[in-house]
Amino acid sequence: MSLEENSAIPLHRQIRQYLENKIISGEWEPGYKIPTEKQLSSLFKVSNITVKRAVLDLVNNGKLYRKSGKGTFVNKHDKTDLSRLVSIHNKFEDEKPYPHKTLSFKKIVGNTELIKNLQIDKNEEIYYISRIKLEEEKPVIIENSWIPAALTPGLTEEEIENKLLYNLFSKKYGLKLDTAKVFISTKTADKSEAALLNIPIGEQLLVLDRYTKTEDDYIVEYSRFKAVFKDAKYFLEINL
Incomplete structure (x- = not known):
């Protein structure tokens, strides 16, 4: 080796x-x-x-x-339920988003990779959201989300601060969500990620790429989560 x-x-x-x-x-x-x-x-x-x-x-x-x-x-480790951190599902209608700190909310024009991931046309506008999810006030996940502006016109930072994306998609925009695909990989933290998560450079991160589709087969959201490895095992359950 x-x-x-x-x-x-x-x-x-x-x-x-x-x-x-x-x-x-x-x-x-x-x-x-x-x-x-x-x-x-x-x-x-x-x-x-x-x-x-x-x-x-x-x-x-x-x-x-x-x-x-x-x-x-x-050592023996408890399993950590990642679905608490990466699911957009809301069991309780008025439940608030997972504790977080918003780093950025803005409209952008997608690059080639985002156009492919969201299956949108060139020059279409996208809402970009960058957040740090917190557990006991400590940073545990970097969350970056990209949402086609054409499907969610008028989306505001205030709304994403106070409501789950699931509720906004279904209630405000009438989108019927159908499936979410999650791809799991790992990487080592670079300088920027290490600073945001308060960990050493090179620390192992769990990476989850989530694609959420509507019943009409539109991708309404693509998100990438980078989670700190703190337990030996994780499990993930997503309900839409």
Whole structure:
């Protein structure tokens, strides 16, 4: 297993990401004994000190724990329901949006990628919304949303501050939502993302791309969520 020696991400963080991915994917389940530091040093061709630092990071954040004389094991973690953070569904008619801080709300003209994602014509206007979702007043998710202005004329920042998108789409604009597709991937935090989420550069992020369609097969919203990895496992349930 080779590391990227010329990467801006330090070697111990690359090793930590490798170990964390094993936990997140479920390959290493709670109670699993991970390879020894000597074995990991041999695998990555680095010093024991580098490996020890990576392992200690995961021990300190609760993903691993040590048993004296027995080794290092994967800790048990509660599953986190991402649907609380990324769903547009509203079980209660007057429920307010998830706690957040709005960074930007403006009209833009889409680039090639956005035109493709929203299936709109060139030069069509789009509402762009950028927010940080908060949990116990701490930043946990960067949310960027793009909404075709033609489907939601007159949308205001005040409305998105006080109402869920689902309610605005269905009640104000009479849009009948049908399906939402969510694509899941991972990435490492760049300088800007790290600053917004108050995490180190290179920290692992969970990325969810959500496309919401109406019964008429129009894409009414495309959103990208970048979530801080804080638990070993996540689950996602979306109801429209």
